[in-house]
Amino acid sequence: MRKVAVIGVGQSVFGVRGDVTLQELAWEAVREALEDAGITQKDVDISVVGTVGTRGYELMPAQPVNDYVGMTPKGPIRVEMACATGLAALTVGYNFIASGNADVVLAIGVEKMNEVDTPTSLAVGGRAGNYLWEFHFYGTTMPAGYALYATAHMAKFGTTEEHMALVAVKNHYYGSLNPKAHFQHPVTVEEVLKSRPVAWPIKLLDSSPISDGAAAVVLASEDAARRLKVDTPVWIAGIGYANDTPILTRRPDYVGYRATRLAAEMAYKRAGIAPQDVEVANVHDAFTIAEIIAYEDLGFVKKGEGAKLIAEGQTYAGGKVAVNIDGGLKAKGHPLGATGLGMVYELTKQLREEREGKRQAPLKRYVALAHNVAGVGHVAYVVVLRR
Amino acid sequence: MRKVAVIGVGQSVFGVRGDVTLQELAWEAVREALEDAGITQKDVDISVVGTVGTRGYELMPAQPVNDYVGMTPKGPIRVEMACATGLAALTVGYNFIASGNADVVLAIGVEKMNEVDTPTSLAVGGRAGNYLWEFHFYGTTMPAGYALYATAHMAKFGTTEEHMALVAVKNHYYGSLNPKAHFQHPVTVEEVLKSRPVAWPIKLLDSSPISDGAAAVVLASEDAARRLKVDTPVWIAGIGYANDTPILTRRPDYVGYRATRLAAEMAYKRAGIAPQDVEVANVHDAFTIAEIIAYEDLGFVKKGEGAKLIAEGQTYAGGKVAVNIDGGLKAKGHPLGATGLGMVYELTKQLREEREGKRQAPLKRYVALAHNVAGVGHVAYVVVLRR
Numbered sequence: 001m002r003k004v005a006v007i008g009v010g011q012s013v014f015g016v017r018g019d020v021t022l023q024e025l026a027w028e029a030v031r032e033a034l035e036d037a038g039i040t041q042k043d044v045d046i047s048v049v050g051t052v053g054t055r056g057y058e059l060m061p062a063q064p065v066n067d068y069v070g071m072t073p074k075g076p077i078r079v080e081m082a083c084a085t086g087l088a089a090l091t092v093g094y095n096f097i098a099s100g101n102a103d104v105v106l107a108i109g110v111e112k113m114n115e116v117d118t119p120t121s122l123a124v125g126g127r128a129g130n131y132l133w134e135f136h137f138y139g140t141t142m143p144a145g146y147a148l149y150a151t152a153h154m155a156k157f158g159t160t161e162e163h164m165a166l167v168a169v170k171n172h173y174y175g176s177l178n179p180k181a182h183f184q185h186p187v188t189v190e191e192v193l194k195s196r197p198v199a200w201p202i203k204l205l206d207s208s209p210i211s212d213g214a215a216a217v218v219l220a221s222e223d224a225a226r227r228l229k230v231d232t233p234v235w236i237a238g239i240g241y242a243n244d245t246p247i248l249t250r251r252p253d254y255v256g257y258r259a260t261r262l263a264a265e266m267a268y269k270r271a272g273i274a275p276q277d278v279e280v281a282n283v284h285d286a287f288t289i290a291e292i293i294a295y296e297d298l299g300f301v302k303k304g305e306g307a308k309l310i311a312e313g314q315t316y317a318g319g320k321v322a323v324n325i326d327g328g329l330k331a332k333g334h335p336l337g338a339t340g341l342g343m344v345y346e347l348t349k350q351l352r353e354e355r356e357g358k359r360q361a362p363l364k365r366y367v368a369l370a371h372n373v374a375g376v377g378h379v380a381y382v383v384v385l386r387r
Numbered sequence: 388m389r390k391v392a393v394i395g396v397g398q399s400v401f402g403v404r405g406d407v408t409l410q411e412l413a414w415e416a417v418r419e420a421l422e423d424a425g426i427t428q429k430d431v432d433i434s435v436v437g438t439v440g441t442r443g444y445e446l447m448p449a450q451p452v453n454d455y456v457g458m459t460p461k462g463p464i465r466v467e468m469a470c471a472t473g474l475a476a477l478t479v480g481y482n483f484i485a486s487g488n489a490d491v492v493l494a495i496g497v498e499k500m501n502e503v504d505t506p507t508s509l510a511v512g513g514r515a516g517n518y519l520w521e522f523h524f525y526g527t528t529m530p531a532g533y534a535l536y537a538t539a540h541m542a543k544f545g546t547t548e549e550h551m552a553l554v555a556v557k558n559h560y561y562g563s564l565n566p567k568a569h570f571q572h573p574v575t576v577e578e579v580l581k582s583r584p585v586a587w588p589i590k591l592l593d594s595s596p597i598s599d600g601a602a603a604v605v606l607a608s609e610d611a612a613r614r615l616k617v618d619t620p621v622w623i624a625g626i627g628y629a630n631d632t633p634i635l636t637r638r639p640d641y642v643g644y645r646a647t648r649l650a651a652e653m654a655y656k657r658a659g660i661a662p663q664d665v666e667v668a669n670v671h672d673a674f675t676i677a678e679i680i681a682y683e684d685l686g687f688v689k690k691g692e693g694a695k696l697i698a699e700g701q702t703y704a705g706g707k708v709a710v711n712i713d714g715g716l717k718a719k720g721h722p723l724g725a726t727g728l729g730m731v732y733e734l735t736k737q738l739r740e741e742r743e744g745k746r747q748a749p750l751k752r753y754v755a756l757a758h759n760v761a762g763v764g765h766v767a768y769v770v771v772l773r774r
Contacts, residue, residue: 001488060469060761062467062468063765064633067630072630073631073649074629076471076629076766076768077468078467079466079467080466080467081447081465082447088463088465091464092466092482095482095483095488098486099485101485242463243450243458243460247454258460259460374450380463381463
């Protein structure tokens with residue numbers, strides 16, 4: 001199997017982006033990624049667009065996006081996997097290179113969430129799973145699904161609302177240092193606890209925002225990376241993926257996500273590493289409880305010890321493992337298709353040690369991990385990156 | 388690069404399928420494909436779902452579909468490329484095996500077009516391209532886009548409404564022999580010419596129907612095909628793909644599709660064959676003019692000679708190249724996500740010589756071709772299959 005490197009990354013400012021069309025938003029990320037790789041569209045063999053796109057006015061958005069960013073005639077694929085769309089697109093692109101069918105691939109993730117009338121419920125969120133059984137019959141929105149896991153985790157392991165608030169505090173702190181984050185202001189534990197309940201114990205400040213945004217990643221084979229004189233290629237060491245039943249009532253418990261555990265196991269095995277090797281990670285903190293559960297499911301700590309990890313501050317840069325030090329979904333934002341590629345954007349910068357001061361994780365082994373989830377643990381992707 | 392074989396195929400009856408849900412429809416094809424391959428879900432490494440899904444009630448349909456057909460936890464990807472979704476999904480699956488990241492892949496294509504209120508215009512068809520410029524500003528629906536190409540082809544090459552009607556007559560003839568076709572009745576040239584105009588010169592009987600349907604294809608590596616004791620593997624000899632600008636006014640002419648020409652060139656080169664080697668083909672006859680233009684763009688004849696080929700009856704089984712002898716999109720039906728995989732279903736049966744009487748193309752070289760197009764030549768996939 002051919003080795004695959006990340007040779008260029010780009011990301012738009014995440015936030016409410018009524019100032020641009022979907023195509024223009026994609027271009028902000030694509031231009032930066034191409035410049036970062038030191039290439040032009042002519043060097044790219046194929047473009048993979050990851051976008052949920054649902055209910056936006058361009059319902060099959062890959063074609064206008066590819067055309068606008070100069071990828072015609074090399075843009076024949078769109079990938080969708082709800083909130084995990086970004087790493088799904090990366091995985092599809094990865095296989096084009098690993099197989100030998102392409103040397104250079106552009107993966108584009110883009111989403112305009114604010115174009116949709118009711119993104120959290122009927123129009124999008126409620127349909128990311130099994131609409132008929134979960135949303136229509138039981139009214140299970142995304143916050144309600146995560147609240148189910150939060151209460152179970154609290155009951156079984158003593159995790160508290162304060163623990164969850166600490167995740168928001170950490171991620172908002174890093175958002176405040178990130179000029180591309182949706183939220184660039186810090187919050188306190190008290191502010192989180194006093195914020196409006198969405199689906200108890202999840203409150204407004206436990207929740208990721210409705211963001212527009214784009215991210216792009218240029219992948220290359222080893223030969224192409226050498227030919228293009230890439231200074232610091234970041235290698236994709238292993239990718240894992242799995243889904244779980246979208247019918248929540250069929251799951252055996254609500255304290256962890258099987259899809260994440262299976263995906264992590266596959267990624268670690270393929271990369272030949274252990275969870276403890278990971279020094280910097282972006283995990284899917286759609287809600288603060290999800291970050292605590294991710295610590296456990298990814299094997300950073302044992303099941304039930306996630307709350308302790310955040311309480312001890314071990315997931316700040318300099319701790320045991322730096323997590324979401326770009327702000328995460330919680331503060332950087334969560335524009336579905338762009339989210340996973342935005343993680344790879346950040347981790348590539350980290351592995352190249354291009355961040356400054358408190359924003360740079362100290363590295364010895366140069367191992368990073370991205371974790372992208374669809375729905376309430378419906379699908380998970382885990383990508384291990386190494387310099 | 389690892390070789391990839393088609394080892395199992397299945398297809399539901401195409402048509403108005405109000406009798407089943409999307410998941411149940413998918414299962415009809417998946418069950419047949421698994422049985423045809425002589426395997427169970429346990430033997431599959433990953434499932435790729437191809438579906439446009441737009442405006443159906445399951446907006447992110449891969450998860451409920453995969454779960455229902457028993458593919459949890461191996462179903463983390465959905466692919467969409469409008470009407471070319473089926474072969475896009477096949478291509479994604481192909482690369483998972485060619486790279487060595489999977490041994491057995493299930494590609495599922497499924498669509499319920501009749502669940503959507505206005506499938507041809509606002510809700511789906513008009514948005515398969517560049518909604519804002521083409522549909523909203525200029526009112527260019529799919530039939531109108533193809534009519535533009537039909538009138539240009541008539542003006543430049545003398546193609547007539549009768550020539551187009553002959554395509555409908557051929558494809559309905561084969562539909563009448565296919566118990567899985569949406570339309571199982573023959574039509575006459577006179578009936579086609581007298582049918583209601585949709586966008587002149589395209590009439591109702593020049594148009595493919597609004598079909599529900601599913602198709603599934605099991606792919607395997609050479610080793611896996613041997614291990615699973617597959618009798619007659621059908622090899623994917625080469626895949627080509629390309630897109631063109633979705634803004635029709637920017638195209639240099641309207642007598643051929645650049646995306647098809649580029650995709651065919653790539654597929655022929657990778658397969659190491661010439662167009663004349665193809666003995667049986669399924670081409671994307673969304674409208675009858677599209678089949679005539681496909682003859683030319685795929686290189687079966689020179690540009691401008693497509694009408695002559697159908698007029699001489701050379702695309703019936705036994706002619707120069709047998710085209711759409713399952714009824715094609717025109718009579719078998721066009722359930723977007725299922726269409727391309729339905730082509731592979733038919734061609735696999737042809738290459739294995741499992742059809743009877745007039746439905747079996749006579750073969751010497753055992754070379755087949757599938758051609759799947761999105762929009763009005765917006766994206767094209769060409770897959771060359773060999774026994």
